[in-house]
Amino acid sequence: MCGASVREGSGYGVAAAWLVFTKERALRLISKMLAGVAVVFCAAGSAAWAQGDEGGTIGRRSWWLPENVFPAAEPIDTLFYFILWLTSAVCVAVFGALVYFLIKYRHRPGRRAKFIHGNARLEAAWTLIPTVILALTAAASQTTWSRIKYRPAIESGDEVIRVSVVARQFQWFFHYAGADGVLGKLHADRVNPKSSEFEHMIGLDRSEDGARDDIISPKMYIPVNTRVDIDLYSVDVLHSFFLPNFRVKQDAVPGLTGHVWIEAAKTSADVMGTEPGGAPLPFEIVCAELCGQGHYKMRGQLFVVSRGEYEAFLEDEASYLDLGDDEEEEY
């Protein structure tokens, strides 16, 4: 059908006749579309950069996202707004065109539709243009992706805190090493969902080396300005560990260990404020994967506190442990 001419404006009218082009018209339209894409791309890019990276996002609340406290995640905001503006522009253009053609080619007495086979150039254009847009977006996000995904190497002298985060229907558990500094192993086959003991709920065997003094808490505490390496587990179904203030969202998959790392540049009290009594308010932890009937209530609390407060938390949790030597664990 390529290159076919159409008797436009003829008496009977042709529904969708605009699809049939001469070679010149098709090329002109493609170049116009490409120019349009370039304009939208640039506009979306500059809008995103204006909202995102300029001066950093730490300490600034944007109209859509909550305040970011993870320095490595700053470019995510730029990318987020870029994709938001780009897809918004495409959405308006597509639905605008849809409504326009619905009205323009509505039923009129005497007007007849004409069957057409399509247009190879136009089809190539609307395949290539989104491909180029997606490829450019992927290229633009590569650096950010690797910065977030791969934990930077530990320099000597760097202090890194390791926490295991365990998801289960419909609760989060946070597992820390005890005074020995060793994080006990978690065993999927030792999880007892009927038990109300934290160690049974996450599969920690207290009789194993390193596990005896481990701390399991339903609240997450981390010190400010310290890198935290997180191993992510699920003991039942798919969950997703989402920290809106860190731009971190990672699936917790049964049978696999997920990895994320975070570092907070501000305490949660700095950002979220304090309760009337002065107790700090936490950042929110959300499950971002529909994981069952109680999914809506699968929320956790992340307290980013000073080093001293973090150590006080660990000490306090450790004081509840029964480290008696004569106990056998029952599963």
Ligand SMILES: [Cu+2]
């Ligand atoms: Cu969940």
